[in-house]
Amino acid sequence: MSPPHSLDPAQRRGLIGLARQSIEAGLRTGQRSTYAPAAHDAALEEPRATFVTLRIQDALRGCCGTMEPQHSLAGDVWRNAWASAFNDPRFPPLTSAEYPRIDVHISALSRLEVLPSMSEAELLAILRPGIDGLLLRRGTSQATFLPSVWEQVPQPAEFLRHLKQKAGWPATFWAPDMQIHRYTTESFGERD
Known part of the structure; x- marks a missing residue:
């Protein structure tokens, strides 16, 4: 199992920002917005599976992900952030009142x-x-x-x-x- 390259701090911040943008779009529209690739660096456009976990004061508030690469790393984070906020069957959809209190955590998976x-x-x-x-x-x-x-x-x-x-x-x-x-x-x- 060869690990993929490591993400640098700027790439990590960019992915956290994308996750937040996806959730904010969901709060505004009530549905998942289409991910539109921007001028990210090439590492964020490589296929990679992810999980996005949301917590409020260390309590789980949502966690969704994929096991095998289906989209770019950035696109997968976009989709899974929305799913964690609004489509995790264990929780009701995230509310605007909860949004400022969430902590976003991303796990980028190696190949199975x-x-x-x-x-x-x-x-x-x-x-x-x-x-x-x-x-x-x-x-x-x-x-x-x-x-x-x-x-x-x-x-x-x-x-x-x-x-x-x-x-x-x-x-x-x-x-x-x-x-x-x-x-x-x-x-x-x-x-x-």
Whole structure:
């Protein structure tokens, strides 16, 4: 799994600004605006998957993203910022009153690394707490945890149990045909 190039501070600020612009446009119009590429540097126009997380006073307020590159890095941030604010099914749409209190955090994902079929014990042995994001898929069910989830769930066995439950499976579930992917993120936010 080769990590993509690192974003410099100006690129990070630009992406945070784009996320805010997308949310502001949604507050004005009530719908997602079309992303219009501007004169960004080339790194922001490369295909890359992202997650955008919104928090108010450290409480989650929305988080949406993509697992595989479908758009440019900037375009993906634009779409996921709007989705996090207005289309996360766990929360009502963000209001104008809440907007000034949100903190925007972006996670730019590496390419997914497909892990070979293995036992649960073998997976637990190779997981890197604090580094690895994990995606589990089986049939039409899937779930992912970004590497930042390790802060709340630091033990690999517990991390995996919670992820399986997020997918709708029992905590003890394991299937040999489960698809396992790992990835890393470059994460940054307004308070970084």
